[in-house]
Amino acid sequence: MSSRKKTIPSPLGKDREGLFQIAQDWFQQQSWKPFAFQKESWTAFLQGKHGLLNAPTGSGKTYALWFPIVLNYIKNNPDYKTKHKKGLKAIWITPLRALSQEIKQSAERITEDLGTQMTVGVRTGDTSTKERARQKNKMPDLLITTPESLQLLLSSKGYDKVFKDCSAIVIDEWHELLGTKRGVQMELALSRLKTVSKDLRIWGISATIGNLEQARQVLLGPETKAYDNSVLIRAKLNKKITVKSIIPKEMETFPWRGHLGLRLLEDVVPIINNSKTTLLFTNTRSQCEIWFQKILEQHPEYAGEFAMHHGSVNKETRLWVEQAIRNESLKAVVCTSSLDLGVDFAPVETVVQIGGPKGVARFLQRAGRSGHQPGKESVIHFLPTHAMELIEASAMQKAVQNAAVEDRIPYLNSFDVLLQYLTTLAVSDGFYPNEIFREVKQTFCYQAITEDHWQWLLNFLVMGSQSLKTYDEYQKVEVEEDGKFKVNNRGIAMRHRFQIGTIVGDASIQVRYQKGGYIGSIEEFFISKLAPGDVFTFAGRNLEFIRIKGMQAHVRNSNKRTNKVPSWMGGRLSFSAQMSELLRQELYTAASPNPSKGGEQSEEIRALKPMFDKQREESKVPKPDEFLIETFKTRDGYHHLFYPFEGRGVHEAMSSLLAYRISLLTPITCSLAYNDYGFELLSDKPIDIQEVLDNNLFTVDYMRSDLQKSLNSNEMARRKFRDIAVISGMVFTGYPDKGIKMKHLQSSSQLLFDVFKDFEADNLLYQQAFTETFEHQLEEGRLRMALERIAKQEIVWKQCTKPTPFSFPIITDRLREKLSSEKLADRIKRMTKVLMK
Structure with missing residues (x-):
């Protein structure tokens, strides 16, 4: 890239050509040339349109939208070089704090080079209290912030004055927010800003996803003026x-x-x-x-x-x-x-x-x-x-x-996020239910919300739920004489601001040296398993655990070797539907030992020939119209393996469903293991696979009720409910540095769950826990499709004498839960030796 020179904009015409000339001159000074998609975005923005820009990382997407925001200011303020109109003009939302400095540099580059006097500020969880206070008195012209920090701004008094002249909001990495509760949080914030900021243009930037059109609907609200006046711009950059x-x-x-x-x-x-x-x-x-x-x-x-x-x-x-x-x-x-x-x-x-x-x-x-x-x-x-x-x-x-990419499935009716948002509005200036109901109903997430739902939520804010109305702590919002809903208690307001957000992880514990140096944070469930003197690896160092004090783990450096490494709950990723489909297609090319018959084989599939040959010796490699089941006996018991190739999430649900249905035929106990390729039922006596097939146990009939019984869905919903209770504000997670232990959180949310189960089964938050368990965790829709696919395939049951290459990763996964790394490695060496004979 060439060295930068200060650009002096060409004489300004108020027309679009004059404005474009300013941008093109700037690009020329950098020895760059604007892409077609950048110009398209400038045009649409300056015409007052909303939009979704589909562009890959590193393609210049920040310039596609910072530029028209600045040009729009220049257009409306011809004497921008000598007079500066103060106040917030645009917001740039980033889902990751790490990106904010980068985005700020791009914005400053433009504002300084064009001599606009516009200021650029960042407001995230990392922003100092001093800087926040400064921003409160004098907002920057261009603000870069996160979904959570935007909600915090909505919780401050007089927020409507802060946002009234805002002309643009850009939601970066929209594909990352879509299909999460942070995305729902954004939908609600946008529904409010549309009313408060009369001249607001809403733009999203998304990498490629399967459902781009739906992504635009979620961003703008499916049947709104904003959606009708919007564009979808694709950056056609053939990146190799x-x-x-x-x-x-x-x-x-x-x-x-x-x-x-x-x-x-x-x-x-x-x-x-x-x-x-x-x-x-x-x-x-x-x-x-x-x-x-x-x-x-x-x-x-x-x-x-x-x-x-x-x-x-x-x-x-x-x-x-x-x-x-x-x-x-x-x-x-x-x-x-x-x-x-x-x-x-x-x-x-x-x-x-x-x-x-x-x-x-x-x-x-x-x-x-x-x-x-x-x-x-x-x-x-x-x-x-x-x-x-x-x-x-x-x-x-x-x-x-x-270019086959996944869809991101948006949430519907997340009542916990809506309750948090309504409390946010009640904490700031209060809200009138009729006005907010109209706005909320225009969002994608709450398009189907009914008057009854709304009434229930308002009652919940004022009284707590039916079964809790005798407890003061659940009565947060007061209704004033003119019908306004308002939080007047400072303690409630303060607690609410501390807890704004939808990311509920396991409680994190700070890891510090005994003398005070901060190293990082680890989830509580890992630390709770350590005894004083244990050594673990974290942040590239070997650390000896000394003790827990408050929400901090005290450690010292250690020279001892260790195989203990923190694991995080988020570490068990599962295949997407798209990935499973592609994987099956590839596997089927290996089904034929003679490539000329089985379609073109990739270098990777050819490299796996020894493994596939060994698999064929004992069992087979399934073809597209086949579903493989393997059974064999080892000293651990009777192994029954099934290979749907649908991803870990679907296999977790399918294995439970099948185990439950088998138990109705013959009383049997099995332990389950699964990975992305298949699942195993291990039992102390053999399962008659022929009986499983004759009774059509892979049917989709009664699937949901069988799933509920098989999975102890109460237990899973109870875990989901903890997050819902935190997000909706029923359970307080504690002040910074004085966090409430996860155990206490868990027990208070479990108590609430049990109360609703016994006395108030129609509670919307209680019901939401089950909906989310089935739709998001167990991917009920994908499970149904997988079972329908298996119903059309020919079932191939192989009675093997020993474990097969396909079964090996599943078996070793199960062993890993029980054995230390050294013991596991020894055991696998022995198993492999036996199998290679």
């Missing part, structure tokens, strides 16, 4: 993405998921050495910690130019790593999805994906981090953590060729 698989020199015939791909560590070293900067993406924070440790152990020469980045590492370290990537002072960074989005650093040359990314969109997003400039080729290396993941690598190649 190349996927290179790291294929082991010796192929395992019996793949297992135990070694996290570390066997291929030395294959990664030349990739790191041949590029300026490499990002190594792992799927979980614990895998990230392990890879960081192992590479440094085996290659101490990387010390000082090798770093780690994940969401639990402290902010200073994360910012330092991001800056170091930008100025190319790091050779490689091991990271998680904390670097998936944005963080515009052009210099990243190479990306390595360790293990299957479980979804096409996530994979493309990560690939796009390399060659992160318009027109540059993106290269991503795929490192399998076990042999069967090479099938995923092969499926990814096809996904990239066909």
Whole structure:
């Protein structure tokens, strides 16, 4: 990129051509040329339209929307160089705090070069109290913030005056928010801002998703003026993405998921050495910690130019790593999805994906981090953590060729988020129910809300629910004489502001040195398993646990070796529907031992020939019209394996459903294990598979009621209800530094759950817990489709004498729950020896 010069805008015409000339002159000064999609966005914005821009990371999307925002200000203020009109003019929403500095730099570049005197500010959870107070008195012209911080602004008195002259709101990375409760939070904020800011233009930026049109409906409200006056702009940039698989020199015939791909560590070293900067993406924070440790152990020469980045590492370290990537002072960074989005650093040359990314969109997003400039080729290396993941690598190649990407399914009727939002409005200036009901009903999430629902929610705010109305603590909102709903109690208002947000994780505990230095945060469930003196690896160091004090874990550095690595609840990703479909297609190409008959085979599938040959010896590789079941006996018991290839989430539900239906035929107890490829029922006596087939136990009839009985759906709904109780404000999570322990949260939400179960089964929040369990956690819709597909396939039942390569990862997964890493590795060596005879 050329060195920057100050640009002086050409003489200003109020017409669009004059404004465009300013932008084009600026681009020319940078030796750039605006893309067609950027110009299209400028035109639509300046015409007063709303829109959704579909553009990949690194394509110049920030300039597609910062520019028209600034040009619009210039158009309305011809003497902008000498006079400055104060006040908030535009908001840029980012789902990740890490991106805010990057977006701020892009905005400042334009405002300064065009001599506009416009100020740019950031307001996120990382913003200091001093800076917030300053912003309260004098808002920046352009504000970069997160969905949560925007809600906090709506909870402050006189927010309507702050937003009244706001002309634009841009929601960046909309695909990340869609299909989450943060997305619902955004829908509600937009419904309010449309009323408060008369000249507001709403724009979303999204990477490619399957349901882009629906994404626009969710952003703007399906049947609203905003939707009718909107555009969908696609950046048609033919970005070349190349996927290179790291294929082991010796192929395992019996793949297992135990070694996290570390066997291929030395294959990664030349990739790191041949590029300026490499990002190594792992799927979980614990895998990230392990890879960081192992590479440094085996290659101490990387010390000082090798770093780690994940969401639990402290902010200073994360910012330092991001800056170091930008100025190319790091050779490689091991990271998680904390670097998936944005963080515009052009210099990243190479990306390595360790293990299957479980979804096409996530994979493309990560690939796009390399060659992160318009027109540059993106290269991503795929490192399998076990042999069967090479099938995923092969499926990814096809996904990239066909640009096949997942849908993001939006939430409907999230009453917990709506209650939080109504309390937010009641905390600030209060609200009149009729006015807000009209706004809420225009959102996608609440388009089907009824008067009865609304009445129930209002009663809930004022009295708590029917069964709780004798308790004062649930009565938060008062109704004033003119019918306005208002929170007048300062304590309630303060507690509410502390708890605004929809991300409810396991409670995090700060990890600090005994002398006070902050290292990062870990979920409570991991720390609760440690005894004083235990050593664990975190943030690239070996730490000895001393004690817990308040919400802090005190530690000291340790030289002891350890295999304890924090695991996070978010670490068990499941295949998307799109990914499962692609995986099956790839697997079917391996079904024929003779490729000329079975369609074109990829390099990865050919490399797996030893494994497929071994699979055929004992069992078979299923064809498209076949559903494979395997049974065999070991010293652990009778194994029954089923291979739908539908992803972990669907298999969890399907295995429970099948086990329950079998128990109705014969009293039997089984333990369940599942991964992305299939599931296992392990029992102490054999299950008659013929009887399972004769009784059509894979039917979709009575599916939901059988699921409810099979899964102890009460227990799952109870866990979901904890989050709903927190988001809706029924349970308070505590003040900063004095968090309430997860155990207490769990017990208070469980008490409420039981009260509703026994006395108030029509409680909307109680019902929502079950809806979310079935629709989101168990993916009921996908389960139904999978069962319908199996019903059309020919069932192939193989009675084997020993475990097969397909069954091996599932069996070892189950063993891992019981055995330490060393014992597991020994046991697997012995098993493999027996099987190879």
